Amino acid sequence: MNIKTLNEKFYVVYQPIVQAIGSNQFQCNEYEVLLHSKDDDKFPIDEFNIINSSEDSNLIFMEWYAEQLIPQIKEHKNSNFSVNINPDQWKQPSTVCFLQKLSQYANRITIELTEHVPKSSCSIDFTKILKNVKKLGFGIALDDITVGNNTTQFFSKHADKIDRIKFSLLDNSIETIQNIDSIVELAKKFDKQLVVERIEDLRTANCLKKKGVCRFQGFLFGKGTIKPGLGNTNNEQFDFSML
DSSP states (O other): OOHHHHHHHEEEEEEEEEEEEETTEEEEEEEEEEEEETTTSSOOHHHHHHHTTSHHHHHHHHHHHHHHHHHHHHHOTTOEEEEEEOGGGGGSHHHHHHHHHHGGGGGGEEEEEOOOOOOSSSOOOHHHHHHHHHHTTOEEEEOSTTBTTBOHHHHHHHTTTOOEEEEEOSOOOHHHHHTTHHHHHHHHHHTOEEEEEOOOSHHHHHHHHHTTOOEEESGGGOSOBSSOTTOSSOOEEEEOTTO
């Protein structure tokens, strides 16, 4: 595997993370960075697991990933970015090198801990890892809370290092939306930001706003683009007030 191969196989998109600013109005100045396969425009889970299983392949990937991100971070000076790290990647020294490369922009970057359960039997010292990530100046988010490795117990144990939790709606039914109450209360209890993902319609967003949720992500605001938003002079806005 080399940089040329990665360019042929993968690409990066930027999906808006928005904040409610009024009735049916939302503003975006942050983007989650998502890896997609050029074959099917989805996250390449199988190939990614192979890549992060060894230091050699993870090193090449992280160098490529930094090459994708840093120019966009430099260009879009008013935008923040959320970058996913898989648990197995923490076992590779090249992941730390990647974060060190990004550390000069750390005040605009949140590191998301994905929910995947580590595949290796080798233990991961998350207490040490999160402490070091915070030392570099990054924000930390827990992706898909209640799923996989990201249990509420894991969150409670490391809450002093976590700035944000993210919760994905499995569907947009009223029952599912009502079940989010415990997550909203958890975020309030620990004074953390909460982002609800998989928002596909305005009705769902408005129901959640009534529960106190103000940050959202999902297809309602875009699947993601190869460049973040509107550049470094404006914040992207979504106005549904005329619907």
